[in-house]
Amino acid sequence: MPKVLEFKLPDLGEGLTEAEIVRWLVEVGDVVAIDQPVVEVETAKAMVEVPCPYGGVVTARFGEEGTELPVGSPLLTVAVGSAEGDLPDNLSGKGTDGAESSGNVLVGYGTGAPAARRRRVRPEAISAAAAPVAGPAPVPVTAPAPGPVPAPVPDEASGPVAVVSPLVRRLARQHDLDLRQLTGSGHDGLILRADVESAIRAGANGTAVAPSVPVPVSPPASRPAPASAPVAAERIPLRGVRGAVADKLARSRREIPDATCWVDADATELMAARAAMNGAGGPTAGPKVSVLALLARICTAALARFPELNSMVDLEAREIVRLPAVHLGFAAQTERGLVVPVVRDAQSRNAESIGAEIGRLTEAARTGTLTPTELTGGTFTLNNYGVFGVDGSTPIINHPEAAMLGVGRIVPKPWVHRGELAVRQVVQLSLTFDHRVCDGGTAGGFLRYVADCVEQPALMLRTL
Template sequence: MTTAPERRVFALPDLGEGLTEAEVVEWRVGVGSTVEIDQVVVEVETVKAAVEVPVPYAGAVLELHAEVGAVVAVGAPLISVAGGGAGTEPAVGERGDAQSPGGSGRVLVGYGTDHAPAGRRRRGRGGAVPSGAADGAGPAALPLVISPLVRSLAREHGVDVARLSPSGPHGVVLRRDVEQAMSRNTAAREAMSREAVAQEAPPGTVPAPTEPASDDMRRIPLRGRLRTAAEKLSRSGAVPSATTWVDVDATGLLQTREALRSTEPGRDISLLALLARICAVGLGRFPELNSTVDEEQDEIVRFSHVHLGFAAQTGTGLVVPVTRDAQRLTTAELSAELARLTAQARSGALHPRSLTGGTFTLNNYGVFGVDGSTPLLNHPEAAMLGVGRITDKPWVVDGQLAVRKVTQLSLTFDHRVCDGGTAGGFLRYVADRVERPTLLLADL
């Protein structure tokens, strides 16, 4: 008697701290496809990043439980697979975190495994690369779309990316390629509309000017990363926060950076790393700001570790990677870690776990050419230090007017965790060590 293969339902796994849902961006398989253990079957997008999700079962795909564009909650059914027989399915539940002789045993909760089976080509966030095209055989290579936002924009406006001429490196379709196609489509529709009006008008009449096309207004659905970001910012906006700021002479800090670079050629100590070091030490003296408010328990939670987040601009927007245990790292180690996380963020290779768990954020908005800001807190953190651009300004030094490198520091904080005196004390601590970095030696 033949036993029917067991139906295995794989649910959307845990995606990390605070992430409760994800949007389905692209299915890599269809009903009837045969999948291997740990094969990537779907790409989903959260507020943090795009994530490739592998399935912990082998067998035939019976059902896809969500369409492209649907928002799926963590723990909700994602895909059903008919598996059975020795070595074809791992003893992994819907959490996907147990080991089994039939599986790789390295399924990470929410993010799959750290390897891909031999013979199967993984694709980056840009798009799929057919194996034949990659080897120079079979169909021509398809254009790559590096950003889920670009794919979403193309879908919303009916643009076929396969027909576009990619302007990005290595055949990558960029946002401007889609927008240009949208403009061409709009122009074509307007031309057709004018032609239709002219054909319907009586002979000898002059057609009246047409109304502006409705395409001058574009609606962008709040879903996926945008919706999660909006919800998080709404929570941040409800926090009773305040901002205080001070102008500081950063000449000494810049000189210190150059001295470190000249002393050890090849070791690049960034300005951000020096500021991170000052913040990490300062939070040890003002722990009220390295905390969060647990509203459910009606408690303030203070952390002994400093998981320092920093704002990094990428092609798909601003993200906040987290440097864990920044208080334990040397300045050189901080610089290397900040550079590593920034490179991963800009290449789209940043693991979602690197975007969660921060206890304090350093926001260098000076890179945008602005002097000051009053940002929303990075919920659920209680404080954020902002750094404006560094410019030459007149400054009084020892009673004499001089041109110095001046920047503005701002501290936004949750007023529930401390009062203005504590916030001002921390900001003054940071400002003093920006102006006189040698003071930091006394605190290490």
């Protein structure tokens, strides 16, 4: 006799309390293996595929795609235990109570066991299952009524699709694109976001890639056009990443008495040093060192001199907590909103190592695969808003950090160099800081040291 177990939305870590269902990966009646991903959810930190700790037959799902569920609410129910021999042998692993479970400590990440191929089970095989566990009974999403039997799909049309990013899959669904018809430009044929966007553009230009959309027929010219209805204001829910950012920025403004100081710096020598680094070694040299990586290395050197800015305020204890390690965050704009990936232990990395980690995290941010751990725990943030073509800004501190360095665009400007007017590469640097952790003298000293390193990169040799 099979037993029906209820799988609830697990705590995905980092204090997250809710998640939005993006896409169901299983249907009612599917056979699932232990630790097989069953639903794709979006939290305030990242997109996550949630594996089920039970192996058996899915008997009910709770929540439609787009529904936001709190942690601990039911996700689905699974009938475990054999019934009329319909459950496959690989769904073994019963505990002492006969229930099949992975026994994971951190639910939501799985044990890495290979997922079994999904298979539907005859309704009579699960009709004798016991009722779900006691508690409020949400209305399950039942399987659709049986219709005409479709023609069998060839194996090559039903195999796996070379797509890793959930955002790529969502973009394709929104534009009715069949990913199996695309050829990926990534490694080993991986379908990238650029491939999907290219297919969308091709469809818009009339190429047979996306399904055509009927064009509405205009009314005859002699017939008066109907009066246009009033356009309602658009309402955008503050949830997911955008909601988390809104909450954090509002809290920062409420709690942190921030102040900003700024200075213009001649970045000509820094740009020359970067060109020399990237030109050394020829074709066999490692990855190029970015300007952001050099600025990040300058920040770690400055924080070693001014540790007050690598701290946070404990309001309950009324204490300033100076942190031993620099976990350097950098602002990155994505389709899901502003995110701040974190380079761990940046104080122990050189410019090349920091640059490599920034590159990895940036690509993960672009594809929507950043984990909650990679988006939390920062102690200082570097914000390069110069990529948007602006010179300056007064950013809001990333709570609960104590400071943020802003970098504007680097552009040729008139500059007095060695007593003469010359055209130099000039950048504006701004520091927004928590006035509770230090006074203006400390903040000014930090910013001046950063500017000096930008103008004379050799100053950093003392700390390398």
